Amino acid sequence: MRVKVKKRIINLPININLKIENFMCIIENKDTKVNCNIEIPFFLEYIFLDNFILEFKIIESFMIFSASKMMFYTFVSKFKHLVKGISESYRGVINIQGLGYSVAVTKLPKNKYNLFFRFGFKDKYNYIMPDYIKIENFETVKTKMVIYCSSLELLKQVQINIQRLRYPKAFKLQGIYLNDTYPKIKKFIK
Numbered sequence: 372m373r374v375k376v377k378k379r380i381i382n383l384p385i386n387i388n389l390k391i392e393n394f395m396c397i398i399e400n401k402d403t404k405v406n407c408n409i410e411i412p413f414f415l416e417y418i419f420l421d422n423f424i425l426e427f428k429i430i431e432s433f434m435i436f437s438a439s440k441m442m443f444y445t446f447v448s449k450f451k452h453l454v455k456g457i458s459e460s461y462r463g464v465i466n467i468q469g470l471g472y473s474v475a476v477t478k479l480p481k482n483k484y485n486l487f488f489r490f491g492f493k494d495k496y497n498y499i500m501p502d503y504i505k506i507e508n509f510e511t512v513k514t515k516m517v518i519y520c521s522s523l524e525l526l527k528q529v530q531i532n533i534q535r536l537r538y539p540k541a542f543k544l545q546g547i548y549l550n551d552t553y554p555k556i557k558k559f560i561k
Contacts (some may be wrong), residue, residue: 378428379447380420384458389425391417396450398457405521407457412446414439456521460505463526465516465533469545472537474516476509484509488536496536504529 383389388399394413399406411417414433418426427447433439455461467474467488475487484500500506500518503525507517520526530549539546 378426379443381425381427381447381451381454383423383425383454385423387423387454387458398454400457405457407453407521409450409453412442415443415446452523453521456523460519460521461523461526463518463520463530464550465518465530466548467514467516467537468548469537469543472545473513476506476512476516478509486533490537494537498533498536500529501525 386401388401390397390399391411394411396409396411397406398409411427414430414436415427416430418428420426427443427450429439429443469490471489471491473489475489477485477487479485479499481502482505483502484504484506486498486500488496488498490496503520503522505519506512507519518526518529520529534547534549537546539548
């Protein structure tokens with residue numbers, strides 16, 4: 372199967388520095404100095420069209436392989452998410468609702484956070500956040516946390532791991548809800 376000539380043009384934000392050496396791309400935010408590395412696959416070539424415009428395309432000799440098209444789309448979408456995450460961090464919200472449900476946040480060395488969850492009187496859980504996650508105003512968090520991360524996959528994985536501690540209940544507004552989404556309460560019929 373022959374793959375058509377594919378190319379993608381990516382507009383880079385103004386607050387991003389981009390360095391490419393030996394197929395290793397270093398993306399850095401000028402303001403916050405947050406950086407990330409991504410390896411460019413060997414079958415792609417890159418061209419800087421302008422200071423903030425980058426073009427990726429498949430090398431001619433690899434056009435005969437159908438796998439190169441799929442890997443090309445995967446790499447380009449991952450690169451776009453990474454650039455967006457470095458320039459403006461992804462945001463996630465975790466709401467904790469229920470009688471006696473709360474969380475206490477303490478900061479550990481090396482920019483990590485320890486979360487201590489209480490669900491009622493007897494259920495208590497401890498969760499250590501991975502690196503590269505920031506909690507907004509962690510000193511005042513009780514029932515609502517706003518977290519920021521440069522990686523969308525890591526942010527969603529952390530949210531799911533926290534929600535696994537206490538899934539939302541269908542008949543009561545109890546549990547951990549993500550991104551300000553609350554389900555409708557089912558009516559109990561005798």
